[in-house]
Amino acid sequence: LAKTTQPISMDSYEGQEVNITCSHNNIATNDYITWYQQFPSQGPRFIIQGYKTKVTNEVASLFIPADRKSSTLSLPRVSLSDTAVYYCLVGETAGNKLTFGGGTRVLVKP
Amino acid sequence: GAVVSQHPSWVICKSGTSVKIECRSLDFQATTMFWYRQFPKQSLMLMATSNEGSKATYEQGVEKDKFLINHASLTLSTLTVTSAHPEDSSFYICSARDQEGFTDTQYFGPGTRLTVL
Numbered sequence: 001l002a003k004t005t006q007p008i009s010m011d012s013y014e015g016q017e018v019n020i021t022c023s024h025n026n027i028a029t030n031d032y033i034t035w036y037q038q039f040p041s042q043g044p045r046f047i048i049q050g051y052k053t054k055v056t057n058e059v060a061s062l063f064i065p066a067d068r069k070s071s072t073l074s075l076p077r078v079s080l081s082d083t084a085v086y087y088c089l090v091g092e093t094a095g096n097k098l099t100f101g102g103g104t105r106v107l108v109k110p
Numbered sequence: 111g112a113v114v115s116q117h118p119s120w121v122i123c124k125s126g127t128s129v130k131i132e133c134r135s136l137d138f139q140a141t142t143m144f145w146y147r148q149f150p151k152q153s154l155m156l157m158a159t160s161n162e163g164s165k166a167t168y169e170q171g172v173e174k175d176k177f178l179i180n181h182a183s184l185t186l187s188t189l190t191v192t193s194a195h196p197e198d199s200s201f202y203i204c205s206a207r208d209q210e211g212f213t214d215t216q217y218f219g220p221g222t223r224l225t226v227l
């Protein structure tokens with residue numbers, strides 16, 4: 001399982017775009033990149049998954065450069081309710097064993 | 111979207127008793143489910159992988175006789191904490207592997223807060 005490195009915390013303000021970069025230098029050819037969001041005392045919530053280039057859904061975008069050694073989760077126009085911990089995980093599939101790192105604590109201020 | 115439930119959402123028990131936590135995939139079948147525990151301000155730690163119809167696979171350092179896992183059907187896995195002690199107090203979270211469709215993703219339950227007195 002590829003090791004990931006993310007910033008410990010980030011502060012932002014309502015309405016701004018938040019970009020969280022995750023490093024995964026030893027990502028394997030078959031690995032996917034998956035992001036989860038977790039609120040206190042709740043289970044993680046699936047946000048987005050990708051393999052290469054760009055993936056977009058209704059809540060976020062995931063940018064993956066050609067070398068795939070990093071990825072960036074982009075949250076457009078955040079609100080106070082986006083305050084949470086965001087985890088970047090890398091693995092052959094997100095359905096298989098996942099190793100959670102420390103995650104990034106995002107604080108959205110008014 | 112895929113929904114996973116857990117029951118109970120919280121439980122308080124006396125030291126020495128056993129507690130059972132249920133994890134259900136509500137709108138998909140899951141041959142594989144996972145059990146995690148999370149201490150305050152820490153990340154999730156995988157305890158075991160539960161496979162329908164077979165024995166669970168435990169992570170290193172997790173006592174299989176203390177944390178009994180049963181995956182009796184494609185939508186239900188249970189975790190029983192036997193002879194619970196205060197150090198077992200934690201937030202237990204299950205996830206279910208959704209392989210239906212084009213993706214292969216884990217969806218998590220809401221978690222169960224266990225407090226052992």
